[in-house]
Amino acid sequence: MTLFIDGHTYHYEMECLCRMFFFYQKIEVVHAQAPSGENYVYTGAARTEETTRLSVQVRLDERVHDEQAQVQNAREDYDSFCEKELARMVYRILSKLTGTHLGWGILTGIRPVRLVHSFWEQGKDDREIQQIFQRDYYASPQKTQLAITTAYQEKQIISRSGRDSFSLYVSIPFCPSRCRYCSFVSHSVEKTKKLMEPYVDHLCRELRLVADQVKQLGLRLETVYFGGGTPTTLTAQQLERLFDTIKEQFDLSHLQEYTVEAGRPDTITPEKLQAIKAAGITRISINPQTLSDSVLQEIGRRHTTQQTLEAFALARKMGFDNINMDLIAGLPGDTYESFVQTIEGVLKLDPENVTLHTLSVKRAADLARQPDWVYRQQHETVAAMLEYAYQRFEEQGLRPYYLYRQKNTMGNMENVGFCKPGKEGLYNVYIMDETHSILAVGAGGVTKLRQPGGTYLQRIFNFKYPYEYLSRFDDILTRKGQVPEFYERYKDDSDRPGGGDQ
Ligand code: SF4
Numbered sequence: 001m002t003l004f005i006d007g008h009t010y011h012y013e014m015e016c017l018c019r020m021f022f023f024y025q026k027i028e029v030v031h032a033q034a035p036s037g038e039n040y041v042y043t044g045a046a047r048t049e050e051t052t053r054l055s056v057q058v059r060l061d062e063r064v065h066d067e068q069a070q071v072q073n074a075r076e077d078y079d080s081f082c083e084k085e086l087a088r089m090v091y092r093i094l095s096k097l098t099g100t101h102l103g104w105g106i107l108t109g110i111r112p113v114r115l116v117h118s119f120w121e122q123g124k125d126d127r128e129i130q131q132i133f134q135r136d137y138y139a140s141p142q143k144t145q146l147a148i149t150t151a152y153q154e155k156q157i158i159s160r161s162g163r164d165s166f167s168l169y170v171s172i173p174f175c176p177s178r179c180r181y182c183s184f185v186s187h188s189v190e191k192t193k194k195l196m197e198p199y200v201d202h203l204c205r206e207l208r209l210v211a212d213q214v215k216q217l218g219l220r221l222e223t224v225y226f227g228g229g230t231p232t233t234l235t236a237q238q239l240e241r242l243f244d245t246i247k248e249q250f251d252l253s254h255l256q257e258y259t260v261e262a263g264r265p266d267t268i269t270p271e272k273l274q275a276i277k278a279a280g281i282t283r284i285s286i287n288p289q290t291l292s293d294s295v296l297q298e299i300g301r302r303h304t305t306q307q308t309l310e311a312f313a314l315a316r317k318m319g320f321d322n323i324n325m326d327l328i329a330g331l332p333g334d335t336y337e338s339f340v341q342t343i344e345g346v347l348k349l350d351p352e353n354v355t356l357h358t359l360s361v362k363r364a365a366d367l368a369r370q371p372d373w374v375y376r377q378q379h380e381t382v383a384a385m386l387e388y389a390y391q392r393f394e395e396q397g398l399r400p401y402y403l404y405r406q407k408n409t410m411g412n413m414e415n416v417g418f419c420k421p422g423k424e425g426l427y428n429v430y431i432m433d434e435t436h437s438i439l440a441v442g443a444g445g446v447t448k449l450r451q452p453g454g455t456y457l458q459r460i461f462n463f464k465y466p467y468e469y470l471s472r473f474d475d476i477l478t479r480k481g482q483v484p485e486f487y488e489r490y491k492d493d494s495d496r497p498g499g500g501d502q
Contacts, residue, residue, distance in 0.1 A: 215251075283324065291305045
């Protein structure tokens with residue numbers, strides 16, 4: 001598929017949109033005044049003194065469709081209008097030619113909920129927002145409602161964060177084995193076992209440095225999140241050392257949430273859960289992804305459904321009353337029927353949180369290689385899977401509280417966190433919304449500093465891989481020097497660029 005760009009600068013938006021229809025194909029972007037070749041999408045803008053003529057022509061399997069529109073150059077929103085109008089024209093034609101309707105329409109960004117927040121800030125009410133989503137972005141009524149409902153939950157969580165708030169992220173980039181669809185920087189334990197003890201030593205050192213910094217800066221710790229990877233690949237003793245370091249070094253008196261993503265059920269043992277419980281962790285994740293053993297095998301997760309059920313029962317027995325379960329829709333080998341069984345099996349366990357992701361097909365190479373009709377079938381299956389799950393979650397009293405989209409997901413669907421009232425995963429919202437600074441420790445950790453009272457963001461990257469993290473640890477400590485510098489720069493400051501209330 002060739003995407004022609006002629007006389008405008010909206011190539012990124014156009015490419016994202018085309019990719020949503022043809023993610024399984026290579027899209028070649030060509031700047032040219034006229035289209036040519038077999039299959040193409042041509043997008044053009046020809047500006048004269050007073051008006052601009054927008055045109056789109058699509059040729060697909062020997063069928064050709066086109067549309068034109070005229071835009072007044074004097075429009076205040078000229079640029080964004082032209083971009084959206086071209087996108088709408090492309091969408092209408094591709095939708096007609098392929099028979100595919102996208103739930104999020106021409107919305108290509110990862111945060112539809114943020115759009116709701118910004119419309120609220122402009123004084124628009126929910127009815128107007130619904131109209132805009134459906135009329136201007138071609139989003140479906142269901143997705144629009146999902147974005148608005150989620151935005152209400154998020155708003156409450158965001159309001160709990162103050163000017164000096166921050167969250168702490170502890171990265172444990174080890175896993176028992178690597179899942180086939182994984183895009184994280186995780187290392188299988190078999191290969192890296194000997195790195196784990198020194199890794200914990202270095203993490204404790206980094207935690208101490210960060211704790212000193214936040215003490216001096218007077219920052220308030222709101223949430224702690226152990227993620228990865230699979231934090232429970234560490235031994236109970238190693239976990240205890242990390243928990244103790246955090247307890248000794250940080251002021252936890254304002255802490256609203258403490259999460260350990262136990263993750264893979266095959267790593268959960270009574271000793272580790274005991275260590276987690278004793279440290280006062282309030283929320284854990286046990287992530288089955290699916291309750292179908294054949295799908296688990298297909299995706300390279302070396303655990304069984306039985307292990308998930310046992311790990312969950314054990315956690316409940318030990319008194320954990322806020323458990324999240326991660327699931328994925330669209331996994332290779334999964335069918336609508338087996339997905340329904342997964343949902344029903346999970347609901348029977350009655351977890352407080354369920355996070356439902358849609359598979360990102362970038363990594364599922366076998367799916368991406370399949371022909372057009374298979375993709376369309378998968379697209380429809382994933383849409384039906386989500387519809388079923390959302391309906392059942394609602395019936396079970398689980399409501400959406402955070403939502404984001406990734407590129408190249410099956411059916412261009414979303415990832416949504418659902419929970420029982422009062423059991424929201426706060427960290428998930430803070431990181432996604434960029435509400436306050438996230439100080440990250442460990443390999444692959446990305447510290448995101450947010451200007452207090454403002455919107456400016458600065459990132460500090462730790463080295464990705466554990467061996468690099470260990471061998472270049474001093475470089476990391478040096479980089480972390482940017483944390484106090486950042487806060488010093490933005491001290492008492494709300495009128496610099498990007499300053500002011502959000
Ligand atoms: S458990 Fe998660 S982080 Fe680890 S390999 Fe599987 S998908 Fe990746």
